[in-house]
Amino acid sequence: MTEELMLAGSIKNNAAAQEELYNRFSPRMLGVCYRFAKNREDAEDMLQEGFIKVFTQLHQYRNEGALEGWIRRIVVHTCINILKKNKKFSESVDLIHAKGIHIREDMIPSIMQAKQVVECIRILPLGYRTVLNLYAIEGFSHKEIGTLLDIEESTSRSQYTRAKAMLEEILVKKNIIHKARKNNFGNASSR
Amino acid sequence: MENNFYRDEFEQMLRETTEEFRMYPSRKVWHSIYNDLHPDRKWPSFAVCLLLLTAILHIGIANNNNISKTTVPLITTTLNASLQNAAPVYHNSSGNNNHAKHNTEDLAQTNRQVISLDSKEVSTDSQEALTSSETETLPATTSGKTLVANDSYDPLMNTATKQVVPNKTGLNPLEKILTVATIPLVSKIANEQKSDREIGAANRTISIVDGNEADVVTTETSAFNGLPVAATDKLGITAVQSERTLSLAEKAWIEDFAFHNLRNPGKWKTNLSFQYYITPSIGYRHLNKNNGFEPPNGSLITTHENDELTQQAAPNFEAGAVMVLGINKKLKVKSGLQFNFTNYNTYAHDLQHPTQTMVPMNDPRSGYLRHQPYNTTYGNVLGSNLSKLNNQTLQLSLPIGLDYRVAGNDKIKWYMGAGIQPSYIMDGNAYLISSDNKNFVQDDAMLRKWNASANLETFVSIKTPSGIDINVGPQLRYQLLSTYTKRYSYTEKLYNVGIKIGVTKKL
Numbered sequence: 001m002t003e004e005l006m007l008a009g010s011i012k013n014n015a016a017a018q019e020e021l022y023n024r025f026s027p028r029m030l031g032v033c034y035r036f037a038k039n040r041e042d043a044e045d046m047l048q049e050g051f052i053k054v055f056t057q058l059h060q061y062r063n064e065g066a067l068e069g070w071i072r073r074i075v076v077h078t079c080i081n082i083l084k085k086n087k088k089f090s091e092s093v094d095l096i097h098a099k100g101i102h103i104r105e106d107m108i109p110s111i112m113q114a115k116q117v118v119e120c121i122r123i124l125p126l127g128y129r130t131v132l133n134l135y136a137i138e139g140f141s142h143k144e145i146g147t148l149l150d151i152e153e154s155t156s157r158s159q160y161t162r163a164k165a166m167l168e169e170i171l172v173k174k175n176i177i178h179k180a181r182k183n184n185f186g187n188a189s190s191r
Numbered sequence: 192m193e194n195n196f197y198r199d200e201f202e203q204m205l206r207e208t209t210e211e212f213r214m215y216p217s218r219k220v221w222h223s224i225y226n227d228l229h230p231d232r233k234w235p236s237f238a239v240c241l242l243l244l245t246a247i248l249h250i251g252i253a254n255n256n257n258i259s260k261t262t263v264p265l266i267t268t269t270l271n272a273s274l275q276n277a278a279p280v281y282h283n284s285s286g287n288n289n290h291a292k293h294n295t296e297d298l299a300q301t302n303r304q305v306i307s308l309d310s311k312e313v314s315t316d317s318q319e320a321l322t323s324s325e326t327e328t329l330p331a332t333t334s335g336k337t338l339v340a341n342d343s344y345d346p347l348m349n350t351a352t353k354q355v356v357p358n359k360t361g362l363n364p365l366e367k368i369l370t371v372a373t374i375p376l377v378s379k380i381a382n383e384q385k386s387d388r389e390i391g392a393a394n395r396t397i398s399i400v401d402g403n404e405a406d407v408v409t410t411e412t413s414a415f416n417g418l419p420v421a422a423t424d425k426l427g428i429t430a431v432q433s434e435r436t437l438s439l440a441e442k443a444w445i446e447d448f449a450f451h452n453l454r455n456p457g458k459w460k461t462n463l464s465f466q467y468y469i470t471p472s473i474g475y476r477h478l479n480k481n482n483g484f485e486p487p488n489g490s491l492i493t494t495h496e497n498d499e500l501t502q503q504a505a506p507n508f509e510a511g512a513v514m515v516l517g518i519n520k521k522l523k524v525k526s527g528l529q530f531n532f533t534n535y536n537t538y539a540h541d542l543q544h545p546t547q548t549m550v551p552m553n554d555p556r557s558g559y560l561r562h563q564p565y566n567t568t569y570g571n572v573l574g575s576n577l578s579k580l581n582n583q584t585l586q587l588s589l590p591i592g593l594d595y596r597v598a599g600n601d602k603i604k605w606y607m608g609a610g611i612q613p614s615y616i617m618d619g620n621a622y623l624i625s626s627d628n629k630n631f632v633q634d635d636a637m638l639r640k641w642n643a644s645a646n647l648e649t650f651v652s653i654k655t656p657s658g659i660d661i662n663v664g665p666q667l668r669y670q671l672l673s674t675y676t677k678r679y680s681y682t683e684k685l686y687n688v689g690i691k692i693g694v695t696k697k698l
Contacts, residue, residue: 015229022221027213034214044220051224086600114212117205136202137209164201177204 003067011059018055025068026051029075035121035133036079046082050075076138080148083130120170128163135160462517463698466525467510470666472689474507474533476582478624481553481673481682500571500624501538505581507687508532509668513590515695523594529612531586531644533670533685537622539569539631541576548630550623551680560680562626569622569631580631584619584638584674584685588612592646604652606664612644623679637679643671648691662693 001009001020009017030047037043053074061070121129130149134140135156142160146153171177478500513527549562569578592610599605621638622631650664666689673682 013228015225018228019221019225022224026220027215030214030216031209031212034212035209040214043214044216047216048220048223051220052227055224055228114208114210117208118212121205121209132205136199136205139206167205168201 007058007061007067010055021054022051025071028068029071031118032072032075032138033079035118035137036076036083036130038126042082046079047075049082050078053078072138076134077148080130080134083126084149116174116176117171120174120176121167123170124163124166127159128166131156131159132163132167136164464515464517464660464695465698466513466515466527466662466693466695468513468662468691468693470509470668470689470691472507472509472666472668472687473504474535474685474687475504476502476535476674477684477686479682479684480551481677481680500628503536503538505534505536505583507534507689509588509689509691511588511590513592515594521596523596523606524592525594525610526589526591529588529590531588531612531614532583533586533619533687534581534583535685537580537582537631539571539578539580539622541578542568542570544568546570546630548625548632549627550632550634551626552678553680555678565623565625565630565632565634567625567630567632569633571624571629571631580620580622580633582620582622582674585617586614586642587617588614588644590646599652602654606650606652606662608646608648608650610646610648612646612668614642614644616640616642621675623675624681637675639672639674639676642674644668644685645671650691650693652695658697660695662691662695664691665689666691 001017006017006020006024010021026047029050030043033043033046033050034040037046050071054071057074061067121132124132131145134145134148135142140148142153142156145151145156149156151159168177509529509531511527511529513525513529515523515525517523545566545568547564547566550565552561552563553559554561569580590610590612592608594606594608597605597607616638619635619638620633621635622633623637624631646666646668648664648666650662650666652660652662654660668687668689670685673679674685675681675683
């Protein structure tokens with residue numbers, strides 16, 4: 001089924017077309033949700049809510065840019081909205097210093113490839129993880145993150161700096177990146 | 192979003208790595224989305240599920256029927272039907288007498304079988320000769336190795352079996368896994384039947400296929416002539432070919448699918464909790480006539496029986512343990528075992544001498560009221576000493592309930608709950624009030640043996656750092672049926688109000 005047919009069918013509420021669209025994009029989108037969520041179950045809840053929004057808003061898609069990017073944006077916003085409902089989340093993104101956080105060796109999963117990096121991201125504290133996901137991976141600016149999470153832009157910036165340092169530490173411990181390379185990351189640009 | 196996104200190498204690395212990351216959602220996610228988008232089409236999917244379930248059950252039962260006591264199950268599986276032609280050799284011991292005249296290489300050829308999900312039986316002939324045999328199931332191979340069994344029974348042959356199969360080198364690990372992902376059940380046959388020793392023999396070859404080189408194949412030749420079992424190592428070169436080579440994308444998909452769809456044995460468990468609780472409470476009762484009888488002539492009763500009697504609430508308690516299953520994030524269902532102690536007190540005066548009194552009873556045949564004479568020493572009138580009569584029961588219940596989460600977060604949650612408790616009355620005291628309300632009569636046989644209660648509760652659940660939830664909240668328990676049997680002409684409903692304190696631990 002071509003993307004045009006799939007889109008047209010999905011807009012007409014055709015179940016087969018919708019399933020095709022879901023099957024095509026859900027694995028990657030679940031990967032996105034998983035980076036934000038506490039566990040797989042929560043990630044699936046986010047995915048479900050995200051795709052319901054996708055299907056109900058699909059008629060608004062104007063073929064400007066890739067469909068995947070459009071879906072991804074909706075899914076990311078859904079994740080953030082779900083996270084924001086949790087009081088713990090708003091506390092954690094406001095937290096400038098993540099006190100008492102110590103990354104132990106046994107916290108780092110020994111899984112391979114992309115999964116390994118994602119799991120390393122997921123062991124970051126919730127606030128750090130969210131800002132890092134949005135900034136480094138989803139490409140939001142600190143200003144956008146501030147608006148999205150109802151925090152100061154400077155908070156987002158400092159959260160990201162700490163998140164990045166912590167993630168680097170984890171990745172070095174796991175030998176995913178090496179110290180020499182790690183040092184090269186010192187002069188990170190900020191948006 | 193900004194264009195200069197990849198200015199930082201670290202961010203670029205993160206982005207590129209995580210872009211590759213995919214997870215495969217469970218089907219229930221799509222079903223939920225589907226049901227949300229097509230609320231009118233829920234039924235067909237349910238019907239399809241039911242149909243599938245029936246079909247699976249049918250297949251399961253049908254397959255079970257094929258397995259009899261006298262068979263040695265030999266099961267092989269394959270992941271890809273296209274591999275049939277080049278399937279690993281699976282040679283069972285279903286040889287008949289004709290096989291005795293063949294050499295073993297012939298046997299290996301003629302008994303080469305296409306791998307299929309199947310269960311085979313060893314022929315009756317073999318089994319007759321190999322009685323009192325024991326079978327052993329080997330685990331499925333997981334590391335690209337497979338066991339290829341060549342169990343051939345040859346009554347005349349007592350020599351080693353040689354099986355030579357060309358080996359194809361250069362198969363990558365995935366192909367090997369796919370090709371040889373078999374689950375052979377190799378039977379280990381130890382025949383102890385003395386009468387068959389002279390003619391009985393069992394040959395077995397176990398070939399281990401491993402990558403580019405052929406491993407040593409162990410061939411055991413078991414002779415049943417009283418000599419020790421001879422084991423001979425032979426070189427068996429087994430090849431497994433795949434006619435269809437998988438594309439990189441297919442391999443990646445399979446690897447990814449297998450990686451992200453590992454069976455989660457804890458998923459069911461994560462929804463299951465164990466809860467202990469105790470509910471100290473205050474119990475009381477409500478007494479009503481269950482027919483329209485009037486006091487006997489001459490009675491001076493003018494007030495309601497509940498006002499006439501001196502009665503008092505008393506401490507009750509429940510203690511129990513239930514399994515709690517989370518249906519979804521809001522709803523939990525629970526069931527278990529509960530012990531109840533119910534009690535309330537009435538006060539009576541001890542009479543100097545036994546007095547005859549009448550107790551209102553329902554005639555079990557006609558249903559009409561009749562007054563049954565009893566002798567008693569308890570009076571509801573002024574007497575010598577005031578005695579406290581404990582109207583207590585000991586019950587064992589099977590509580591079945593639902594808890595609904597009204598609000599809360601990870602740390603603290605507020606639940607409303609309701610349930611029903613079928614109960615068996617193990618023991619108790621029954622003090623019956625006489626027709627004129629002036630005496631009490633003890634007759635424990637009037638207690639109903641089976642009863643049921645309903646309970647309403649609301650509680651707060653607090654998660655402790657150790658992961659245990661502590662639940663505290665008020666509970667109202669109301670007995671749905673009378674404490675007494677239908678014979679007694681009063682209906683008594685017990686109720687109690689208490690504080691339920693529980694501890695819940697996830698399994």
